[in-house]
Amino acid sequence: MEVPKASDVLANELRERILSGEFDEGTALPPERELVVQTQMSRTTVREALRILEVQGLVRIKTGRAGGAFVQRPGKDSIASSVSLLIRGRQIRLSSLLETREAIEPYCARLAATQRTEEDLAALDAANEAIADENGTLAAFLQANVDWHVAVATASHNELLTGFMAALSRAIYAATENERFVDAEVRRVAVRAHQSITDAIRAQDPKAAARRMTRHVHGYADAVLAVDERTDITVSDDS
Structure with missing residues (x-):
């Protein structure tokens, strides 16, 4: 024993x-x-x-x-840290990360449309501005993308969802930090989708926010995974 x-x-x-x-x-x-x-x-x-x-x-x-x-009380950073360790330790596939985001992020957008504050909208607008910078590097785009997705979860004012989305978004960043996965067209589509979702959140239209987010994350997943037929890419890959 x-x-x-x-x-x-x-x-x-x-x-x-x-x-x-x-x-x-x-x-x-x-x-x-x-x-x-x-x-x-x-x-x-x-x-x-x-x-x-x-x-x-x-x-x-x-x-x-x-x-x-x-x-000190555990916060969203504690949640994000634990989830990040699980993702990296188990070498979760990129396809699984994207599937998980499709499952939970539309609901984040729905909640954000009903719970958002002016401060939340300012964070979304700042991220959108950075994402739309055509002269920005891939790293800058990916970081702004993470900031926007985390800002949507933050606007839901649900700490569990916020912590989980922070870890998930960073892991997707790490797995797609390569021009093969995020090309110019993917970036242009993301700019339009993010602005459309932000507009629905600003208008406090939860149905439109959830519907547009569903379309966005599903389309983004298809675009990223279509670049390479391998769907077992993990966040630890160097490729």
Whole structure:
């Protein structure tokens, strides 16, 4: 029978106390020396447990006289990081990434049309302007494309969708960072589609936003995958 490490046990206990709300965000956990006394564990074990929580994004470690382990709540960045690790670790195929985007992004657009703020619209407009720059490099286009898709998810004001779309969009960027997959015509179509979807979001028309997004992501997937008959391209490919 495998016996868990003491640091894992302590990390699990502290994690539950944080997630249950015992410690408010921004407050400090008990000092190391106090945790050593409370748990009867070594300082090395306590430090290792705190390091586990730091990696998981549940505490922020500060050094110095006013230092310590300060509680922070998981956010969309934590979600994006976890999903990104899964995508890269499992070497998810590009076709699967695009299929997943087709499944969830139209609903992001639908929510965005009902939840968007003026700040959200400004972010979409800025990304659209960068995407439409005909003199921009492929890297600049892809980054602006990521910014726009994440901005749509952000406008949904759903943190799970936003975090997931951030990871998904970055992975698609990494897998298509090549002129073979995104040519001039793909870029022109993206410019028109993004503006049309943005218009529907601005007009607070959820049906039109979802319909146009469905058409866009499906068409983009077909265009990218049609460049190469291989549909097993992963985000780790150098080709």
